Amino acid sequence: MRETLARICFGTLLAVGLLLTGCSQDHPVARPESESTDLAGDSREPSEEPHAPPRAFEQSPPAPVIFVEYVVTPHDVVARMLELARVGPEDVVYDLGCGDGRILIAAAKNYGCRAVGFDLDRLRVAEARANADREGVADRVTVEQKDVLKADLRAATVVTIYLGTELNRRLIPQLEQLPPGARIVSHNFGIGDFEPDETVRMTSREDHEEHLVYLWTCPLRKTR
Ligand SMILES: C[S@@+](CC[C@H](N)C(=O)[O-])C[C@H]1O[C@@H](n2cnc3c(N)ncnc32)[C@H](O)[C@@H]1O
Structure with missing residues (x-):
């Protein structure tokens, strides 16, 4: 459980960090918010009900946000x-x-x-x-x-x-x-x-x- 909470906190901090990133690039750079949607490691608790579907299929993961940096068009x-x-x-x-x-x-x-x-x-x-x-x-x-x-x-x-x-x-x-x-x-x-x-x-x-x-x-x- 502590590991799950740590992952959620990290994902949230990463997303906020991406949104606050500065404008130092010459051209727009896409930064996907990918960390929070990775279910590959599957850290689910075992389901209490034996026939309940695994949680990964109960709710779809949040859509990733892609944020490109601010560069003006002349x-x-x-x-x-x-x-x-x-x-x-x-x-x-x-x-x-x-x-x-x-x-x-x-x-x-x-x-x-x-x-x-x-x-x-x-x-x-x-x-x-x-x-x-x-x-x-x-x-x-x-x-x-x-x-x-x-x-x-x-x-x-x-x-x-x-x-x-x-x-x-x-x-x-x-x-x-x-x-x-x-x-x-x-x-x-x-x-x-x-x-x-x-x-x-x-x-x-x-x-x-x-x-x-x-x-x-x-x-x-x-x-x-
Ligand atoms: C390269 S700048 C272009 C600004 C303006 N269209 C121009 O041509 O001068 C990209 C702009 O898109 C915004 N942006 C980046 N990702 C976005 C997203 N996923 N949804 C909405 N706006 C986004 C940025 O904040 C930034 O203002």
């Missing part, structure tokens, strides 16, 4: 992403992992559309809301503290992502539910085996680095 790359997606006033733009809200704000300000952002980090959520307020678009921008893997994307007509290969891949079931004609734009990372309709390579005037912007139009098609 403003000129944001502008190119929205241009590539041909955003218009009727669109609803979702930014998954919205950071300081720059993509949402650019969409609402420059195209007059509604924009919805999700971020797991409550500081980013507060920052994005404050920025939308300061830029005069708080009435068209909504920001929710939520794991992107739990977000319902069906109302989106444009989805923007800068999340890394692993999280992009894990998002596929949700992206497959987007309405036909919806556009997905990803900064620097592909989505599984789905071939993009367009790829743009640009050097940002802000950080002088090369950036890739990918566009897909739904439904997603595997062509590789």
Whole structure:
């Protein structure tokens, strides 16, 4: 029992640690919260009832959280992403992992559309809301503290992502539910085996680095 408690404490500390990790990386890095779901060692107490199912099958383990670190998309790359997606006033733009809200704000300000952002980090959520307020678009921008893997994307007509290969891949079931004609734009990372309709390579005037912007139009098609 003491061993089980120690494992639970370790798993919890690890998850909190991952969520509080800083922003020193140049590119988003996925950090899976894997320790808490490992049943391989099976430290279950024997079941009191001889015919009761083993506990591992009674309750499903919590879904692992994948958290990528905060790195901003330069403003000129944001502008190119929205241009590539041909955003218009009727669109609803979702930014998954919205950071300081720059993509949402650019969409609402420059195209007059509604924009919805999700971020797991409550500081980013507060920052994005404050920025939308300061830029005069708080009435068209909504920001929710939520794991992107739990977000319902069906109302989106444009989805923007800068999340890394692993999280992009894990998002596929949700992206497959987007309405036909919806556009997905990803900064620097592909989505599984789905071939993009367009790829743009640009050097940002802000950080002088090369950036890739990918566009897909739904439904997603595997062509590789
Ligand atoms: C690389 S930054 C991109 C920020 C913004 N979209 C941009 O392009 O400037 C990734 C953002 O996603 C958030 N994030 C990471 N993992 C997440 C998850 N599983 N669910 C929701 N947000 C997440 C981070 O807090 C961070 O703000």
